[in-house]
Amino acid sequence: MTNAMTGGVGGRFRLPETIGVWPLLLALALLLFLPAASIISNSFTEPEDAGFSNFARILSDPTFGRFAYNTVRIALIVSFFTGLIGYFYAYAVYKSGPTMRAFLLTCALLPLWTSLLVRSFAWTVILRDTGILNWLLIWAGIVDQPIGMLRTSFAVTLGMIQILLPFTILPVYASMTKFDPTLLSAARSLGASPARSFWHVFFPATQVGLVAGLMLVFVLSLGYYITPVLLGGPRDQPVAVLIDAQVTTQLDWGAAGAMSAVVTAAVLLMLAVGWRSIKKIFLV
Amino acid sequence: MRFHMQALAGGLGALALGTMLANAQENALVWVDGGGAYHDAVQKEILDTWKAPDGMTIVSVAGTDNAKLRAMVESNRVVWDVYNGDNTWGTDSDGKWLEPLDYTVINKDDIIPGFASTYRVANMIYSIQLAYNTDQVKTKPAGWADFFDLEKFPGKRAVMDYSAGGIFEIALLADGVKPDELYPLNIDRAIKKLDTIKPSLVYWQSGAQSEELVGSGEVAMVMTYNSRAYDAKVALQMPVDYIFEEQILAAAYLTIPKGSKHVDAAMDLIAYAVSADVNGKLTANLPLAPSNTKSEVNPEMAADLPSSHLDKPYAVFDDQWIAANSAELEKRYQAWKSAQ
Numbered sequence: 124m125t126n127a128m129t130g131g132v133g134g135r136f137r138l139p140e141t142i143g144v145w146p147l148l149l150a151l152a153l154l155l156f157l158p159a160a161s162i163i164s165n166s167f168t169e170p171e172d173a174g175f176s177n178f179a180r181i182l183s184d185p186t187f188g189r190f191a192y193n194t195v196r197i198a199l200i201v202s203f204f205t206g207l208i209g210y211f212y213a214y215a216v217y218k219s220g221p222t223m224r225a226f227l228l229t230c231a232l233l234p235l236w237t238s239l240l241v242r243s244f245a246w247t248v249i250l251r252d253t254g255i256l257n258w259l260l261i262w263a264g265i266v267d268q269p270i271g272m273l274r275t276s277f278a279v280t281l282g283m284i285q286i287l288l289p290f291t292i293l294p295v296y297a298s299m300t301k302f303d304p305t306l307l308s309a310a311r312s313l314g315a316s317p318a319r320s321f322w323h324v325f326f327p328a329t330q331v332g333l334v335a336g337l338m339l340v341f342v343l344s345l346g347y348y349i350t351p352v353l354l355g356g357p358r359d360q361p362v363a364v365l366i367d368a369q370v371t372t373q374l375d376w377g378a379a380g381a382m383s384a385v386v387t388a389a390v391l392l393m394l395a396v397g398w399r400s401i402k403k404i405f406l407v
Numbered sequence: 408m409r410f411h412m413q414a415l416a417g418g419l420g421a422l423a424l425g426t427m428l429a430n431a432q433e434n435a436l437v438w439v440d441g442g443g444a445y446h447d448a449v450q451k452e453i454l455d456t457w458k459a460p461d462g463m464t465i466v467s468v469a470g471t472d473n474a475k476l477r478a479m480v481e482s483n484r485v486v487w488d489v490y491n492g493d494n495t496w497g498t499d500s501d502g503k504w505l506e507p508l509d510y511t512v513i514n515k516d517d518i519i520p521g522f523a524s525t526y527r528v529a530n531m532i533y534s535i536q537l538a539y540n541t542d543q544v545k546t547k548p549a550g551w552a553d554f555f556d557l558e559k560f561p562g563k564r565a566v567m568d569y570s571a572g573g574i575f576e577i578a579l580l581a582d583g584v585k586p587d588e589l590y591p592l593n594i595d596r597a598i599k600k601l602d603t604i605k606p607s608l609v610y611w612q613s614g615a616q617s618e619e620l621v622g623s624g625e626v627a628m629v630m631t632y633n634s635r636a637y638d639a640k641v642a643l644q645m646p647v648d649y650i651f652e653e654q655i656l657a658a659a660y661l662t663i664p665k666g667s668k669h670v671d672a673a674m675d676l677i678a679y680a681v682s683a684d685v686n687g688k689l690t691a692n693l694p695l696a697p698s699n700t701k702s703e704v705n706p707e708m709a710a711d712l713p714s715s716h717l718d719k720p721y722a723v724f725d726d727q728w729i730a731a732n733s734a735e736l737e738k739r740y741q742a743w744k745s746a747q
Binding site: 184185186189190193251252253274352357358360365368369370371372373374375376 | 472473474477495569570571608609610612623624625733734737738741742744745746747
């Protein structure tokens, strides 16, 4: 390739093309990787001769297993529903005219501008026994007694779906805007039904966005704390709750570090798996 | 008190913030407490009236956080000077993060016996008590046994979501254990009793939440701080009342983080805060009893002070035992709470 030779003609020094990314990488290193490494290193240094004893301790503790199961279970359910709803919402946005599209996108983004705590607390006001939803249900004569919705798996799933929905809508919508609509016309002209051309042409081409959105939601769900605490019952509590207790009340940063390491490893593993599938979709 | 959403990030944030604070206000004494109405009362009655050494300013921060304190001490960037922790904080097992108190400066003769030790001195007495929604509970409960009696008193119950906050203690008291025989806690027995009302339990993470739960009628009864029950009833005018029978007494403690740059001034401020003349002044607006036996209290508040009800059965948290067994308590609590 000859174009490698043409770059350096103007001056003696040539800034690398990646230089724009360096400040971001530096910020990430200082603000994310370094602190994360220091937290995880606690798992080996606390107590001083800890070795893998903190890991042995938490991994053999059935309670940790139960909290880990809660975390993954909720993340899977939330990912499934945000993927389903998010894909069709994005499709509605894609199909709308300019005004409707702007309105739908604003509706999708609006929750992102409100604090997570406020959004979670708002759900408690809606869902509790003396809340708006139960009041409406009783007023409409659908039920006689309030339904216990708050502090259940239902509540935490509902709340997290609403909060995380933008993270599937946006990547899916982005992948749809890149879709070449003439492909659909081609499919139709070759005799495919609308449903067939959607599932065999449109959906595979936009799957990239869906996978990316699902990965984001799943990974974010693994670290959720405040929403499960406020909306979930005792059997919906995630690992983050255990970590919090170890850090703040027990001051056992060895155990907290080990738990954080396990969650981080799970997240990295998921990202690695997702990365491969995203690449595969790109190559097809 | 507990509600640390970004505990991990917080510790590190504290370091960055701490450095900035330290540079900006080299000669500021920093007082930290749990916040709320108490924070304002401390400011007005104690910090504003204390004569600080020349050139020293005083800064009051809301939000105690044991993890943050530990992070400050271990990174040698301590910007907190007086730390007002709860009863589980400051026992000898926390000594590695605290300066020993100087009892030649602080007069402990008038402090209630047992409430001044190597690293901490109590500055007020509060209690964990039973409060109830008066719309739902028409007859006054007599003690924790009624908290566990769903037939006589239908409705949900809210408990503090903290293994060392008294949940095992109230279960044992309800099960008939004598208040002075609570410790060592029989955790198996407590869990067996808790299981009898487990489906009706709601867990609260912050004091404000406990008021909201009982005040809105979402739960019929709550175990909470006496100051919170008082706040719900008197300040917020909610349909809430409370009993002092079988209350569990606790104290808030003043401590000095190890490595504080103003140890002498901090010692002086602590001596002032627990002195006879000053210590009772928090009772002007809050039901928090003085730890100094010579302090006078606001006569209008007397009926709401935990210390005015020692003729009724009451228990006292054994902080030393709790500190020595906190890991086991936490483990059993989380295992029980999350179990199917």
